[in-house]
Amino acid sequence: MAHASDLISDNIEAYLKEHEQKDLLRFITCGSVDDGKSTLIGRLLHDSKMIYEDQLAAITQASKTSGTTGEEVDLALLVDGLQSEREQGITIDVAYRFFSTDKRKFIIADTPGHEQYTRNMATGASTASLAIILIDARYGVQTQTRRHSFIADLLGIQHLVVAINKMDLVDFAEQRFHEIVAEYQQVAEKLKARDIRFVPISALKGDNVVNQSEAMPWYDGPALLELLEGVEISRDQNLTDLRLPVQYVNRPNLDFRGYCGTLAAGILRPGQAIQVLPSGKRSTVARIVTQDGDLEVAYPGQAITVTLEDEIDISRGDWLVAETDEVPLANSFEADIVWMHETPMEPGKLYDLKLATRDAAGKVTAIDYQVDVNTLEHRHADDLDLNAIARCHVELTAPVPIDDYRSSPGTGSFIIIDRLTNVTVGAGMIHQLLDSELPYEFREHDSKANVVWNRTSVTQAMREQLNGHEGKCVWFTGLSGAGKSSLANALEVELNRRGYHTMLLDGDNVRHGLCKDLGMSEEDRAENIRRVGEVARLFAEAGIIVITAFISPFRKDRDAARALFGEGNFIEVHVDAPLDVCEERDPKGLYQKAREGKIKDFTGISSPYEVPLKAEVALKSAEYTQQELVAQLVKRVL
Structure with a gap:
């Protein structure tokens, strides 16, 4: 292999040392099919003298059977290595190639242009700092141009070089170059990338690729390789927010406990105060250990082992962050998801998610919109097919530390894994916490006050999980003296004995407090039941089995209470x-007083009782013992 540096033959160690200190730029080439991506990479490798002689001989021979450039060597064959790629003249898989110049090292990802390989393109772009968007000068901006520009921007790539290729086929026309620049500027208006450059090239002929083109004297900008050598990427890294996801706890002996991982963001030094997430425990960095010795400072991308001054519990998946950093813990967030599997993504289905080094279970609860990558328009979607991209709501089974992808890609991204096959089926970029929305919402209500509904962070499902059972309401109704209070009390005793969390609301007891301002008129009795229903709902939302014992003679009042509960949670x-x-029975002597006219509107005597039409349980209290009736109830309630 020929190379510009004479140190390779004269002093290989000096060359390797010089090579080690060079900055590394990862970039991708993308664009429409046949725009010349593979040819461009071949030209970069060839003109920078990074092709072995046997490789050049091999592609020279292959050009005779699979080449598309006539008598010339088809440099695209350097990266189109699959047989199907050479047969069809397209790129299918992502091909990575390395080359270097005196100023910088490069890793290129040649990504496919076809829509059906969008997932492959997203894979290649996920680690890139720059994207070369190739455009065929004959056809201008195409559908794949917009698609790949959007995906590169979605993945947070800040630097775009729009290489207008095949200028030799339009006679190196300056006007055509400016027409395409103006056309792409309309696409750029929808992108967030802060650095977009344009360069006219001919990858096949080598014009403006490595060396300036004599055929385009009207272009006074740098050649493509000069752009790649000069682009500033150090500022792209987040050096402010410290993020070290723990990948492995290193405990080789009793005297050493280190926490290994790749620094995702920030600068770390010995003596720095840190906190551990999600536990919130604090300590100080004692050492930064590497295979080559301890470091005085560590930067993003370095694989390190950290020891702390204190012995605290840290596990794989935990984060080390600066003591003063305020990193939110949440179990729900918005994310842009790229679906990568033939089986569609189903909202509500449980998947395994890997966020940095943390494993979690979660699901997509809603799809806000799917992006039409051809037009960049938003449209409705019920599920996601292969290569689809959508803004989704994601919910995890437990709270985890969350970062915005654009501020910290290493900790703001995740992959989605099928729980049955263990296959990676999707990738996501966190956009924002759902909790960052307003903590309230406007709901229709009949309250006389001007109020809103305030959301709570702890849900009924979370409370039920803690209690170990569902919250529900068991509503006893019947005539006075039928045995409601006795049965309700006996049921609570039995449920409590079995370890269930319960609360008994008795009709008489409620009248001493919550409803002491109410009389026994029909209106007051309806209000009494309304209040009890609302209180019962609150207990059920707390994950408690609430038991009520009220005559509640009117069906409409009982139906109103039922409407407060979900299906199956009102018995x-x-x-x-x-x-x-x-x-x-008349234990309180109420019937006798009612017949004597001392009590008005007494149910069963001077006021009607409306028998339930569809009660979940009907108990004949005069025909069975209390023990038998409670046994019937337990079967239905549990």
Whole structure:
């Protein structure tokens, strides 16, 4: 292999030392099919003298059978290595190539242009700092040009070089170059990339690739390689927010405990105060250990082992961040997801997610919109097919530290794994926390006050998970003396004995406090039941089995209480006993007073009782023992 540096033959160690100190730029080539991406890479490798002689001989021979450049050597064959690629003259897989100049080292990812290989293009762009967008000078901006520009921008690439290729086929026309620049500027208006350059080239002939073109004297800008050598990427890294995801806890002996990982962002030094997420424990960095010895300072991208002054519990997946950093912990966020599998993504299906070094289970709860990568328009989607890109709501089963992808790509991205096959099916970039929305929402209500509904961070499902069972309401109804209070109390005793969290709301007891301002008129009794229903709902939302014992004679009041609960979480229990049995029991002497006219609007005597039409449970309290009735209830409630 020929190379510009004479040190290779004269002093290989000096050459390697010089090579080691060079800056590294990772970039991708992308654009429409047949825009010349592979040819451009071949030209860069050839003209920078980074091709072995046997490689050049091999592609010279292959050009005779698979080449597309006539008598000339087809340099695209350097990266189109698959047989199907050579047969079809297209790029399918992502091909990586390395080359260097005196100023910088480069790793190129040649990505496919076809829409069906969008996932491959996204894979190549995920580690790149710069993208070369190739445009065929004959056809101008194409659908794939917009698609790949959008994906590169979505993945946070800040530097775009728009290389207008095949200028030799339009007679190196300056006007055509400016027409395409103006056309691409309309695409650029929708992108967030802060650095966009334009250069006219001919990859096949080598014009403006490595050396300035004599055929385009009207272009006074730098050649493509000069642009690549000079682009400033050090400022792209986040040096402010310290992020070290722990990948491995190194414990080789009793005297050493180190936490290994790749520094994702920030600058780390011994003596620096840190905190551990999600636990929030604090300590100080003692050493930064590497294979080549301890470091005085570590920068993003370096694989390091950190030891701390204190012995604290840190596991794989935890983050080390600066003591003063405020990193939110959340279990729901918005993210842009690229779907990479033939099986569509289904909202509500549980997947495994890998965020930095942390494993979590989660699901997509909603798809805000899918991006039409051809027009960049937003449209509705119920699921995501292969190569689709969409803004989604993601919910995890536990809170984790969350970063915005654009501020810290290493900790703001994740992959989605199918739990059954263990195959990676998608990749995501976190956009923002869902919790960053307003903590309230406007709901229709009949309150006399001008109020909103305030969201809570702890949900009913989380409370139920903590309690170990669902929250629900068991609503006893029946005539006075039918046995409601006795059965409700016996049921609570049995549930409590079995370890369930319960609360009993008894009709008489509620009248001493919550409803002490209410009388026994029909309106007051309806208000009494309304208040009890609302309180019962709050207990159920706390994950508690709430038991109520009220005559609640009117169906509309009981139906209103039922409407407050989800399906299956309201169990109406009709304690059915004949009126004469209730009067015979009459433990409080109420029936006698009602018949004497001392109590007005007494249910069963001077006020009606509306029997439930569809109660979940009907108990004949005069025909069975209390133990038998409770046994029936337990089967239904649990």
